[in-house]
Amino acid sequence: MTCKKMRQMIPLLIGEEIQGSARETLQSHLESCPACQREYRSMKDAAETMKKWLDDTPVEWEDSQWEQVIRNAAVQTGGPGRPSWIPRPNRLWGWAAASAVLAVLGIGYMLLVHPGGSTGPVSESSLAKIHKPAAQEVVSMTFVSKKTGIKINWFLNKNFHWEEKK
Amino acid sequence: MEKEIALIEEAVTGNHRSFEKLVSPYRNGMLSIAYRMCGDLEDAKEICQEAVIRIFRYLKSYGKQYSFKSWLYKVTLNATYDFLRGKKKEKEIFLRETTRLTEEPSGPEMRFQQSELREHVRSILSSLTPTERMVYILREEQGMETGDICRIAGCSGTSVRVHISRARKKIRGGLEKIYQPSRREQDDDV
Numbered sequence: 504m505t506c507k508k509m510r511q512m513i514p515l516l517i518g519e520e521i522q523g524s525a526r527e528t529l530q531s532h533l534e535s536c537p538a539c540q541r542e543y544r545s546m547k548d549a550a551e552t553m554k555k556w557l558d559d560t561p562v563e564w565e566d567s568q569w570e571q572v573i574r575n576a577a578v579q580t581g582g583p584g585r586p587s588w589i590p591r592p593n594r595l596w597g598w599a600a601a602s603a604v605l606a607v608l609g610i611g612y613m614l615l616v617h618p619g620g621s622t623g624p625v626s627e628s629s630l631a632k633i634h635k636p637a638a639q640e641v642v643s644m645t646f647v648s649k650k651t652g653i654k655i656n657w658f659l660n661k662n663f664h665w666e667e668k669k
Numbered sequence: 670m671e672k673e674i675a676l677i678e679e680a681v682t683g684n685h686r687s688f689e690k691l692v693s694p695y696r697n698g699m700l701s702i703a704y705r706m707c708g709d710l711e712d713a714k715e716i717c718q719e720a721v722i723r724i725f726r727y728l729k730s731y732g733k734q735y736s737f738k739s740w741l742y743k744v745t746l747n748a749t750y751d752f753l754r755g756k757k758k759e760k761e762i763f764l765r766e767t768t769r770l771t772e773e774p775s776g777p778e779m780r781f782q783q784s785e786l787r788e789h790v791r792s793i794l795s796s797l798t799p800t801e802r803m804v805y806i807l808r809e810e811q812g813m814e815t816g817d818i819c820r821i822a823g824c825s826g827t828s829v830r831v832h833i834s835r836a837r838k839k840i841r842g843g844l845e846k847i848y849q850p851s852r853r854e855q856d857d858d859v
Contacts, residue, residue: 514837518808520815520830549841550809556790557810562701562710569696572714576721577685 504532509539517547673737681728688725695738698811699745705806706749706799708791720748735820742811743821746803753799793843797836804829805836 509532515521516529533539564572644657659665679687699720704713723744731740794802804822807813813821818829 511834514834515830518833518837520833546837546841549844550837552844553790553793553840554809556786557705557806560787560790561697562704562713563697564700568714569693572718572721573685573689573692575718576688576725579722580725 504528506532506536506539509533509536510542513539513543513546517543517550674733677728677731677737680725688728691737692721692724692741695741698738699741701810702742702745702803702806703749705794705810706746706802707753708795712752716748716752717745719752720745723748736817739813739817739820742807742813746821750799789847793840793847796839796843800824801832801836801839804832805840808833 509529512521512529516526516533521529533543640661642659642661642663644659646655646657647653657665673691676687676691680691696717699717700713703716703720704710707713707716720741724741727744731737794805797805800822804818807818807821808815815826815829819826822829822832824832
């Protein structure tokens with residue numbers, strides 16, 4: 504280890520940036536070289552002075568200014584800019600509320616335009632679709648004799664009264 | 670760390686309260702970095718405002734592989750560089766008088782000492798290049814590890830060490846300039 508090399512490494516040696524065997528090599532040179540010791544002490548004093556100066560001149564936010572910064576950020580990023588103590592509603596609830604409003608508006612519109620159901624002219628095809636027979640009108644029952652093979656058909660209407668077969 | 674990740678997840682959904690809780694512990698660090706880089710407190714506050722907006726906007730892109738603090742400081746430094754580039758006044762700012770800090774010390778003597786000290790810090794830091802200043806502030810004032818500084822500065826560990834080394838040499842030179850006149854006076858007295 505030469506003094507020239509040592510002088511290059513001293514700024515890193517004071518800041519703990521050099522570790523392990525490299526550090527040990529530098530320290531062993533330092534112990535045996537008074538000139539490098541002076542250089543080391545000078546560099547270390549300067550670093551400590553500067554560190555103390557930085558610590559003695561802190562830069563800090565005032566609470567009100569910082570709150571303003573957060574509020575501004577909220578406004579700039581599309582937020583409501585509300586004070587932090589008011590919780591922001593969940594986005595999912597927002598969508599649910601919007602859907603509910605749309606549904607209510609849709610129903611209101613339907614009731615206003617078609618109050619009491621359909622009143623306008625209706626085509627026959629659509630009537631045919633709507634007025635399908637709700638239940639079977641006529642029921643037939645067939646009895647077959649095992650001995651003679653004679654068949655008797657009974658026709659009943661939906662009230663189970665005899666229906667005359669035409 | 671886990672609490673921080675939970676706050677990040679809440680803040681990403683647009684929860685400003687969580688965002689405030691997440692960023693507030695680093696607010697003075699951010700302001701300090703911006704101030705040491707640009708040399709003007711009002712400009713530093715403006716830079717921090719921009720940085721906070723960017724952090725909120727790009728929080729989704731934060732990769733959890735390294736600390737939130739490093740990411741936040743990186744965004745702050747990028748905002749600082751953009752500000753300085755935009756105004757093209759890095760040099761001019763440093764030549765300007767240092768503005769009032771948050772709390773003035775009581776008593777005229779204390780006030781004088783503080784302002785003198787600030788002037789010394791300002792003049793010494795102004796002798797460094799922006800990268801040297803950034804690396805030095807992150808290391809000495811913010812106490813960050815070399816690995817974190819590499820991520821913030823976007824350079825290798827060797828490069829960070831070179832910048833730190835140069836910064837320390839220049840700072841020693843700056844301090845010698847400050848102390849030399851008084852030493853010379855002492856020598857003259859003897």
